[in-house]
Amino acid sequence: MLDRISFQIRPGEFVALLGPSGSGKSSLLRLIAGLDRADTGRLAIETMDGALSRGFVFQEPTLMPWRTVLRNTTLPLELEGWSRDSAKARAEEELRARSLSGVWRALSHELSGGMKMRTSVARALTTRPNLLLLDEPFAALDEPTRHGLQMQLREIWTALRMTVLFVTHSVMEAVF
Numbered sequence: 001m002l003d004r005i006s007f008q009i010r011p012g013e014f015v016a017l018l019g020p021s022g023s024g025k026s027s028l029l030r031l032i033a034g035l036d037r038a039d040t041g042r043l044a045i046e047t048m049d050g051a052l053s054r055g056f057v058f059q060e061p062t063l064m065p066w067r068t069v070l071r072n073t074t075l076p077l078e079l080e081g082w083s084r085d086s087a088k089a090r091a092e093e094e095l096r097a098r099s100l101s102g103v104w105r106a107l108s109h110e111l112s113g114g115m116k117m118r119t120s121v122a123r124a125l126t127t128r129p130n131l132l133l134l135d136e137p138f139a140a141l142d143e144p145t146r147h148g149l150q151m152q153l154r155e156i157w158t159a160l161r162m163t164v165l166f167v168t169h170s171v172m173e174a175v176f
Contacts (some may be wrong), residue, residue: 002027002038011130012162012170014157015106016174024057025167029135032165044133055124057137061116063108069095070104073123080127087126094122096150114145121149125156132157150176 002024010059014036017025030036031043033056045052055076062071077087092108095104099120108116109146117137134153138146157164168174 002031009165011161011163012161014166016168018168018171019173021109021169025169026135029133029167033133050055050088052131053098053127053129053133055127055129056110057117057120057124057132057134059087059136059139061108061120063116065108068105069100069111069119072108072119073126074119075121076127078118083108085087090126091122094126095119095175100140110146113141114149117141117145118152121153121156128160128162130162132162132164134164136167136169 003030018029019025027036031038032055052093056062063150064075067075069167070088073091073095074082074084074087078089082090092104094100098121100115100118100122103111103115106115108119120133120137138149141149153164153166166174
């Protein structure tokens with residue numbers, strides 16, 4: 001249950017929400033993402049130009065098992081009505097940037113945990129959101145893979161300067 005939460009994030013900030021399991025971090029993120037609705041109260045998200053686009057990376061990669069890595073990455077663009085060729089080109093660009101060029105035709109069951117998560121990150125970034133929401137995306141990964149993905153996320157944020165809201169229960173991850 002969430003109660004009396006109020007905070008402000010400036011455009012381009014990277015904010016970590018830190019708290020123990022069950023404290024409502026994921027619930028808050030789902031409200032901000034528009035995936036859940038509050039029973040009472042209001043949620044106000046204001047942007048500089050009035051336009052809000054969100055990318056979401058879940059704790060589990062949530063890849064469609066019948067779609068290839070490339071087709072999973074084009075999904076948000078397809079939902080936005082992009083042409084097949086344009087969506088494919090943008091997805092390929094994101095997959096290359098996440099070091100996934102060699103697995104475009106792979107299905108999710110053929111990927112390691114780190115590759116699945118990098119695919120999820122690529123999928124979230126294809127629409128170039130101005131708000132990236134991450135719900136403990138690296139929690140289930142081994143330490144070297146987690147560190148590599150944390151470094152990539154930092155590079156993405158530095159390059160694109162989008163606003164990032166990162167949920168974690170790890171103090172070390174929040175500080176990083």
